[in-house]
Amino acid sequence: MTDKTLNLDGILRLSLMGGQARAFLTRSTRMVQDARDTHRLSRVATAALGRLLTGASMMGCMLKNDGDSLTAYIKGGGPLGTVMAVAKADGSVKGYVDNPDIEPPLKADGKLDVGGAVGRDGQLTVIKDLGLKEPYIGRVNLRSGEIGEDLAMYFTASEQTPSLVSLGVLVGEDVVAAGGLIIQIMPDCSEAALKSIELSAPMFMNISRTFEEFDLNGAMAQLLGHLEPEVIGTARPAYRCDCNRDRFARGLISLGRDELNTLINEDHGAEVNCNFCNRTYRFTEKQLRALLERAQR
Ligand SMILES: [Zn+2]
Missing domain, CATH: 3.55.30.10 (Hsp33 domain)
Known part of the structure; x- marks a missing residue:
């Protein structure tokens, strides 16, 4: 085709x-x-x-x-x-x-x-x-x-x-x-x-x-x-995912401080997968620490 x-x-x-x-x-x-x-x-x-x-x-x-x-x-x-x-x-x-x-x-x-x-x-x-x-x-x-x-x-x-x-x-x-x-x-x-x-x-x-x-x-x-x-x-019926990094960052923040600390101290980073488009977003330990700051406020 x-x-x-x-x-x-x-x-x-x-x-x-x-x-x-x-x-x-x-x-x-x-x-x-x-x-x-x-x-x-x-x-x-x-x-x-x-x-x-x-x-x-x-x-x-x-x-x-x-x-x-x-x-x-x-x-x-x-x-x-x-x-x-x-x-x-x-x-x-x-x-x-x-x-x-x-x-x-x-x-x-x-x-x-x-x-x-x-x-x-x-x-x-x-x-x-x-x-x-x-x-x-x-x-x-x-x-x-x-x-x-x-x-x-x-x-x-x-x-x-x-x-x-x-x-x-x-x-x-x-x-x-x-x-x-x-x-x-x-x-x-x-x-x-x-x-x-x-x-x-x-x-x-x-x-x-x-x-x-x-x-x-x-x-x-x-x-x-x-x-x-x-x-x-x-x-037009297009297949389109509108996910982005910021949305998953907000999701990580919403996990709360304890969960973020676990990801930082035990996993030293995080990988989040989008169910709709299978894109993977990676967050380094440093990036997670920045999210932790936002979670504290
Ligand atoms: Zn997606």
């Missing part, structure tokens, strides 16, 4: 049927490949994290302000452990899974067993930091651990917005295609419009195959052409 094809990622924010529903359509092939490379993800881990990152990038685009952020994580009790995604309002995301290298057997139909790897005995939690005193927290029990269905459940139960969610990652040696679609019914949606969307649902379900064949605009025409789509915004 050339870089040119990988770089066709994008998010379309759409109005359907004159505003009776809204939709987000995403091609996220490059973003999911970047997550796979960053964490050396197994195929099933690529599919699981890729689906959640793709969903989170669209949910990020639903946020109102640039400084807002959204965290979505799943604890399903499966061998992958926690699947974590953090998104910003520009569609950029970062994330991780606890166990990136597990590779369970394929399902009987030859597909990756995402639900089995994530687990079905647990919850999906969504935290929105909207710059207010308290973040918004919504939580639902998992339906299948396949992630798309679980996010749909979240929108319906926790945000009272009936939604259809399809997320897909096709992965061979590399990520072949990845994408997602969220359709949300607006309160004034007519019965006829609702029926059109429901009847179309089966063709939305193999979204990664759609993106294997079509670019973003082609996929919009293919999937939503009959629902009068109107593009009202665009964004």
Whole structure:
């Protein structure tokens, strides 16, 4: 795959049927490949994290302000452990899974067993930091651990917005295609419009195959052409970590004096690893002493 094809990622924010529903359509092939490379993800881990990152990038685009952020994580009790995604309002995301290298057997139909790897005995939690005193927290029990269905459940139960969610990652040696679609019914949606969307649902379900064949605009025409789509915004679902040295320095300071003294006297330095991008920040004994000064004040 050339870089040119990988770089066709994008998010379309759409109005359907004159505003009776809204939709987000995403091609996220490059973003999911970047997550796979960053964490050396197994195929099933690529599919699981890729689906959640793709969903989170669209949910990020639903946020109102640039400084807002959204965290979505799943604890399903499966061998992958926690699947974590953090998104910003520009569609950029970062994330991780606890166990990136597990590779369970394929399902009987030859597909990756995402639900089995994530687990079905647990919850999906969504935290929105909207710059207010308290973040918004919504939580639902998992339906299948396949992630798309679980996010749909979240929108319906926790945000009272009936939604259809399809997320897909096709992965061979590399990520072949990845994408997602969220359709949300607006309160004034007519019965006829609702029926059109429901009847179309089966063709939305193999979204990664759609993106294997079509670019973003082609996929919009293919999937939503009959629902009068109107593009009202665009964004890019890039994999991007915003960590920096200062943030980890503040983290070390917050450990407190005793802990810092232990690092200085016993370890003679510290190494801190970022879960989201795997960058390592090293602090020498001298640098830790400077942080200790700040902790004392
Ligand atoms: Zn980082």
